[in-house]
Amino acid sequence: MLCGICGSTNVSRDAWGEWDVAAQEWLLRTVFDYAHCHSCDAETRLVEAQLKD
Numbered sequence: 001m002l003c004g005i006c007g008s009t010n011v012s013r014d015a016w017g018e019w020d021v022a023a024q025e026w027l028l029r030t031v032f033d034y035a036h037c038h039s040c041d042a043e044t045r046l047v048e049a050q051l052k053d
């Protein structure tokens with residue numbers, strides 16, 4: 001996933017993490033629509049891109 005504005009991969013989604021007692025760690029439960037680019041430091045639209053090898 002890339003930032004639709006600047007092309008950075010330094011992006012996050014708003015999400016719920018659910019506590020897993022047995023594993024003693026947070027599991028990703030739900031990912032919401034809000035996307036944030038840490039390079040733009042603003043809300044963004046994510047675009048999907050293929051990794052080049």
Ligand SMILES: [Zn+2]
Binds near residue numbers: 008037039040
């Ligand atoms: Zn950006």
